[in-house]
Amino acid sequence: MIGLATFLGVLALLGFGAWWVVALDELVSGRMAGRPLGRIAVRPLQRAAALLAQQQNETERPDLLNWKLAPALYLALAGVGLAVVPFAPGAVLFDREVGIVLWGAVEALTVVVVFLHGWSANSQLAMIGAYRYVAIGLPVMLLSMFLLIAAALPAESLSVPAVVESQRGLWNVLRQPLGLPLFLLLGLSLTLRGPFNYADASDLAGGTSVEVSGASRLVWEIARLAMLVAFAAMASSVFLGGYLGPWLPGPVWLVVKTAVLLALLVTLAHAFARLSPSRMLTLLWTVLMPLAFIDLILAGVEALA
């Protein structure tokens, strides 16, 4: 019974979260540009309907299987990612003890799927986007794993519910102040957003999805949004105490924290510009990665003390 409720909760959160992110996108970019906002709640649905009615593009000799499957796999990975997040004590779809590792697998497979999406189109700009994304996406993923291991140390467990329970006294965002800010980069990278959009960027005329239109494009865009929702739910569980909170029931707290993190992520994506890939690589390996090491060392020292 709890399993079914959690399953429906996961689906509802993915759907409404995706809509919420598009509305936020309109809101934030409109505010920054001083544009009248208009009907931001309806516009995402209109755009989806337009994409659904659009012709599906074809390329010359693509790897058709991978090209058509990549958007669906991306969306499926978002679902698997959200499956490790507990909505309340006991209400988690993947209840094995290795939720953090499964989340890591989702991150790694996302890099693979985004790469295949660009590679299989047999198109120049899409392929550049794919290779560029691997170069940036892998170090960001590596970095995030150090942060997650640091967060798992006080819980002495790799299960996400245990990590949430370990924050009853103090949330990880305060206990490990480096954790959440660095982890947010992963959210932008996993969903090809803002300063970490190296796969589908406008400087490559759309990158991996330059040749993708119609329903495939719609699924791809929904998958990016759903992955951001899954990421925000994971981040709020690992660093903001997840379902913990006074007065309100657990799932409501999780949704509230997820929504706040989504607003923060969308704002960051609009406020920061993309660096050239080589500068970003230098920044990642020489500055951000050592910061993640420091985060892990501090967590280890605290665990020993």
Add this chain to the structure above:
Amino acid sequence: MSGIDLAFYALSILAIARGWRVFATDSMVRASFLLLLSFIAVGLIMLLLAAPYLGVATVFMMAVEMMVMALFMVMFMMNPAGLNPMMMVHQHRFSLAAGAVAFVGLAAITLVTEFPVDPVAAGKPVIRDLGTELLGNSMLIFESAGVTLLATMVGSVILSSRSGRFGAADAGSKPPPLVPGGEPAGRVPEEGGGHHHHDHGHSQGDEHQHNPSHGHGQTHGNDGQRGGCHEH
């Protein structure tokens, strides 16, 4: 036959079939990700065998590893971006013999060995036990293997990357021809830096201060181009 048995057989068939396709495909990228599918099936089998950490970690590690492998293979090969069809197998006779010996050997071992029937008790802290084993009694083996692998990776990248400490790694090497017995594939760099002095003042710019009368026998020994002595 229980659901777990069914899942085991389905995943085994998937793992073997994808493993076979690795050798039948014509692209390095496809080969890498077919191998990844095979490993994912093996990882799921480990989940069935009550080894959740090893199973999920296999999926995780192999996803990263196959991605890096595809990237590095394309980077270090002469097949731009990995989309061109290419033969993925070589040394056919030796491989056939080695494969047959390995298959017969492993099959014989599975047939003659008495495997223990030792189900994992429910509630046994398997992940904690594994961690204690890896970082307890087996730590020396585990860590030496890790450091050895790292050293191998660094060494092979240093040996195979073009910009080496002792000069370009591909100095004197020739790419294979596209057709048997043909010209080497790819662009051949022009001898002596590819300069043409037939049109002074236009192609060279102003930095050489050429005599507009095209002095015969004039040399450009000082412009950084080896073998740059041309007569006009």
